[in-house]
Amino acid sequence: MNEVIIATKNRGKAKDFEALLSPYGIRVLTLFDVAPDLDIDETGTTFRENAALKAETVAEKLGKMVIADDSGLSVDALDGKPGVYSARYSGEGATDDRNIEKLLADLSGVPDEERTARFVCVLAVAAPGAETRFFEGTCEGRILRTPAGENGFGYDPVFYVPKEERTMAQLTPEEKSVVSHRGEAIRSLEEQAGELFGEKQ
Template structure:
């Protein structure tokens, strides 16, 4: 096996996996490279369900190993919302800014100490004829009342990371990778990389 497809059209996500897989002599491709017209409707009700749906659908269509991730924000005071709807929380035509505005509005009456939340990431690895494997990561924090920071994307400007004493959007990409949900999921995958991808050449 010398190619793995990342079921995303986000080249930033693909870079995270390139760093992990290049020592194994594996070339990383995205949906842009192999199936630019392929759109998978995320109908799962959990991060794990959506990740599996994406990975298994693409693996079946293309006959190759596929890595898919599903990730989002889970807020305790909102019973886990926005959850799997994180990217489209503010409805049709959702943007990061509108999603943040809606979340801050929904939490306006919630006291600071009850604004606990976590980012969650689930990686699913699927290949024809094999059982899908999962690797999960989480980052605990709380939701601020106003955005701070210019880096990152999504809810990063309002997600305060207590261990860093800053928001996710105030961290450098390297600092974020060390504490983020996706970073943790990728590190768990790294620990099993020899099993999943074969030994390094």
């Protein structure tokens, strides 16, 4: 059986890829399974650079096909910040709550109609001797002034999705996968899956 490594130690993230790849007879492994001590410095300045860095580094070290993602929040009124620094926006020891607090403070004087933002996800698929392929997804919304909802993580409680008339954190996991940036990127990858992974079994 072929194996594909997802360049994350987060098993939850791997579940999305298991559903996609199991019909191709591919076993999904995470860094937790194959290289728990491997840490990759995300030194890129764009989501695409960071995704490629993670995928290519792991593919080279382990000699297998690797899928890596980099994702985050881009706020128009903040010139695209927090961007690639989304997870560590509030500095050393950043938490979701502290990141949201900083974001809301940075947007305190910005009127509602100018609080437009999007979640971005870039998937990079790398393999030894092959050109890295990229798949992208976005979800448009705006930043609320107060958090709402108990689901999700990160900036989900303040990210309002207009077509759902709710925040990302008020959506069920199933609803979120339909509208989310990661869901869109994975569906884009799925369209090329036959070419990348061979025939379904």
